[in-house]
Amino acid sequence: MTTATQLSFIHRFEAGANLTAPPVLLLHGTGGDENDLIGVGRMVAPDAALLSPRGKVLEGGMPRFFRRLAEGVFDEDDVKRRANELADFIAEAREAYGLPAPLALGFSNGANIAAATLLLRPEALVGAVLIRAMVPMSEPPVANLTGKPVLILSGSMDPMVPAANADRLAAMLKDTGADVQHRTLPAGHGLSQADIALARDFITHASGAIVSGA
Numbered sequence: 001m002t003t004a005t006q007l008s009f010i011h012r013f014e015a016g017a018n019l020t021a022p023p024v025l026l027l028h029g030t031g032g033d034e035n036d037l038i039g040v041g042r043m044v045a046p047d048a049a050l051l052s053p054r055g056k057v058l059e060g061g062m063p064r065f066f067r068r069l070a071e072g073v074f075d076e077d078d079v080k081r082r083a084n085e086l087a088d089f090i091a092e093a094r095e096a097y098g099l100p101a102p103l104a105l106g107f108s109n110g111a112n113i114a115a116a117t118l119l120l121r122p123e124a125l126v127g128a129v130l131i132r133a134m135v136p137m138s139e140p141p142v143a144n145l146t147g148k149p150v151l152i153l154s155g156s157m158d159p160m161v162p163a164a165n166a167d168r169l170a171a172m173l174k175d176t177g178a179d180v181q182h183r184t185l186p187a188g189h190g191l192s193q194a195d196i197a198l199a200r201d202f203i204t205h206a207s208g209a210i211v212s213g214a
């Protein structure tokens with residue numbers, strides 16, 4: 001295990017055999033860490049570099065990517081601050097490891113910070129897979145995400161993310177010009193095999209299009 005501490009986030013970096021494919025930025029859920037999604041990352045992008053930071057906010061000892069006031073109620077000033085911090089880390093890591101801009105794969109809280117980062121710092125990410133995501137900010141900035149591929153995977157039995165909220169996120173991202181696909185699976189809040197299979201297909205296709213400039 002190779003957790004690194006020298007950049008602004010504790011993180012893991014795994015080199016990939018394919019140097020031109022966008023790296024995958026792995027963003028864990030509440031209580032996870034930089035090791036959680038490495039196995040998923042390898043399944044969805046076998047040849048890509050993987051960059052996996054640990055959220056800096058602690059909630060009862062559990063790492064997260066931003067503060068919340070209650071379940072599903074976010075400290076939006078902190079969301080903005082932390083999304084900017086994450087985008088700065090991505091720029092640092094790109095320089096340190098010699099990487100092109102990454103595509104994010106976020107789960108739960110990690111999906112929410114990925115959505116906030118897309119909206120606040122569009123240059124940081126070439127696209128995203130958002131698993132069990134919610135609207136991260138009630139008043140998002142005017143962002144231009146024209147053509148960026150985004151896959152939102154929701155669960156029809158998810159007790160934490162109301163369907164209307166996920167629909168609102170999809171509409172918000174579509175309004176920015178992003179190329180959004182929103183799928184709802186017969187699943188709860190947890191990650192399922194179907195999420196992994198859909199994420200793999202999406203990333204394979206999106207990475208190919210990004211590399212060929214299509």
Ligand code: MLT
Pocket residue numbers: 029030068071072073108109110112134160
């Ligand atoms: C969040 O706080 O980002 C969402 O409620 C998801 C979670 O982390 O449980």
